[in-house]
Amino acid sequence: MKKDYIFPFFWQHGEEEETLRDYMRVIKESNVDAVCVESRPHPDFCGEKWWHDMDIILDEAKKRQMKVWILDDSHFPTGFANGAMEKKPIGLHRQSVYCYRRDAAAGDRVCFDAAEEPELPLSGFEQMMQQFGAYQKPERLYYDEVILDARAVRIKEDGAPGEVLELSLSADGKKVEFTPEEGNWRVYVTYLTRNAGGHRQYINMLDRESCRILIDEVYEKHFEHYGVDFGSTIMGFFSDEPELGNGGMYPADNILGTDQDLPWSRELEQRLSESLGEQYAEKLYLLWENGANPHETAKVRYAYMDAVTKLVRECFSEQIGSWCREHGVLYIGHLIEDNNQHARTGSSLGHYFRGLAGQDMAGIDNIGNQVLPQGEDLQVVTFLSSRDGEFYHFVLGKLGVSSGAIDPKKHGRTMCEIFGNYGWEEGVRLEKYLADHFMVRGVNRFVPHAFSPKEYPDPDCPPHFYAGGHNPQYRHFGWLMRYMNRVCTLLDGGKTSTRVAILYHAEAEWTGKCMLMQKPARVLAEMQIDYHFLPADVFCEPEKYHANLDNGLKVNGYEYRVLLIPYAQYIGKSFAQALEKLPEDQCGVIFVGGYPEGYYDSDDTLSERIATLPMVEQKDLKETLGKMGVFSLADAAICPADKDIRILHYLGAEDVFYIVNEGKDAYEGELLLSDDRKRYEYDPWRDCCYPAEMVEKEGILKMPLSLSSGETCFLMAGTAKEEMLKEKCRTLRDGEPGIELLDFTGEWTRSIAAAAKYPDFTGHTTKKEFRNVGEELPDFSGVIRYENSVKLDEVSRNVYLEIDDAWEGVEVFVNGASQGILVQKPFLYSLGTALHEGTNEIRIEVATTLERERCQDPVPGQPPKKFEDCKPTGIVGEVKLYRR
Structure with a gap:
């Protein structure tokens, strides 16, 4: 498995050589094989100190077989041209x-x-x-x-x-x-x-000669110094939010x-x-x-x-x-997409697809509490704008993936800058949710934000993944990076099974009243139907997108069965003419919310053909699509229906169904697949496989689907390797037959350690029950250790440990041997092979975020945060040990 799908920002402030080399080690040891060097805070970009620091970074990259990307300006956003x-x-x-x-x-x-x-x-x-x-x-x-x-x-x-x-x-x-x-x-x-x-x-972004200045002042100068490394160690350049x-x-x-x-x-x-x-x-x-x-x-x-x-x-x-x-x-790189800005001037470039047309990957970013668990309808008013939750949840990820899919030069690659500026309260639990949110939409490259070598605590857009050794979750972050690399490997080199397209709304918003494209997108997502956004350029400049409309709507290898057009007061004449050529039996065209009034580029009246195309109101779109049949627009369905389940079918080196429960509640039901191919479950977190309980009936495969909030399922076509097959851990259910609860030998011993002092634990106390440690130690951030033992008369492979809930990253040790790290529910461990007859030592370590330690840091314009508003810390609930 290659590991350069992830290239986190590595901020430069002019640190000492020892610090730079140590941070390259730290980044490599977090299961990351590439970095994006961010120059924004550096005092001497393209000066002697900059070349000195870059020499060090490139030297370490070569030693550690890492790749390097370079952010392309001295100031944010791109376009300053280094002054x-x-x-x-x-x-x-x-x-x-x-x-x-x-x-x-x-x-x-x-x-x-x-x-x-x-x-x-x-x-x-x-x-x-x-x-x-x-x-x-x-x-x-x-x-x-x-x-x-x-x-x-x-x-x-x-x-x-x-x-x-x-x-x-x-x-x-x-x-x-x-x-x-x-x-x-x-x-x-x-x-x-x-x-x-x-x-x-x-x-001036509208002036070729002016734009050339950025190339001369940044790109050419890096080539003069490091041309021999271009294409080997140096992978390329990153434009950050040009405007x-x-x-x-x-x-x-x-x-x-x-x-x-x-x-x-x-x-x-x-x-x-x-x-x-x-x-x-x-x-x-x-x-x-x-x-x-x-x-x-x-x-x-x-x-x-x-x-x-x-x-x-x-x-x-x-x-x-x-x-x-x-x-x-x-x-x-990426432009500012926030709150529909992608189709506007100002802080963005006016048109998402045109703004990124020259890039080799599509790009988006998600920072600062944009995507939030169950945040589709969460309205947050800030000094910038009122948060459009529907945009972040139903457009942002798919906007990038659409560009990556339909633009030939991008080869299916979509990058997301992620995790930054959520505050110290963000930890691996939220980061896992965010990673799955974008990967299940097809994103397959990531720029985590950020590794900062500045002395802790650096107040610049936390969290920072290492923070000079102060982040308790650094090792847990490494497990998350390994997971993301594995998933990105599955989602690279092929294409998604996507049959529905939505017209990109830029021209509609420029020219009159319109419906934002997130409205129909939400209907599709909540029906588990995948979709792409298509700009009108696909129809007006088909050669740029390898598009062919003679026998349906075919774009760069994708074939769409339905095109949805959100309400637009005006449409383009050339676009309308292209619609008229589409064979109805190959691609259905549906206006959502109303017909257009005319053309924005012609005085001609709308053709009769346009007026005869189907039109449905947004509220009726789900019913209209449902009548097309459960498998006409997707390869999988769930029963019963649930709006929070997301499904991606990716056809690459592996045929994989990627399923995520983004809802607050657990899901219990069935997964229905349109083919009868043999499949097995793959667990990218543990890198193992499980037999899939599938039943074939009338050409349709059915499988029980049980997902906790945030849990994922990967179904792979074919037969799993015998050495990777394991029995899947399942949550203990009340009254489940054949279960023997095992007793621990006494009270739990609890101790704590700050991340910088781990594993030097202090403050040993004994506890009969688990509760939020934050109530007792309101300003503590670090690692909380719980120790106990269990005595066994006989050994069984079917012994499991289950933790009701914990905040946040959990690592379980049996007799001193780690059983792995988990960062979200369900916290389930199979312990059979680690146990022996007699007394067995059980140790659970829970790594917190740095939220409580940094809780009362001053934030301009905001009152101090209260400890009682922080997330819990430690184990919350029960710890069960049982034999099944």
């Missing part, structure tokens, strides 16, 4: 277009001077920072503002727009005045500025029509001239005005965003990707 923009010509710097709007009645004088820029709106993030005195308005750096267009529109009594007047500009093109003699008017002044956005001295950068810092809900500046470039000007005509500037006010003709507004907004996102694809993503492949390395 090079400060000395570049002004024409290469970021530029925005903004529309100044003012209502005026008769006699009101409107005067606008671009050289005296009005206050642009602050984002929610900036407003929050302002409240704490941490926001300072950026200095004005540029003086090349120019007005593109100025006009006044009469507002009729019913509020509709009427007569339009073009307004004259001053000789320098920076000023305009207007005083209406009668009536009510709205003045629009559209102008260009470089004094907008949160990152003004960053490259268009308009609007305030991290804007939320910044769809077109809201008050924000928008990206601009000289290339964009040329594209708009081609699509909207030479007088395009007179139409730009429709990017902000919501009360004008909706169809004309849709056409202008589509033309603008289509040009913006294609320029991002060409100038930034594909230019860097091409450079990397020409130099023998890969290009990876």
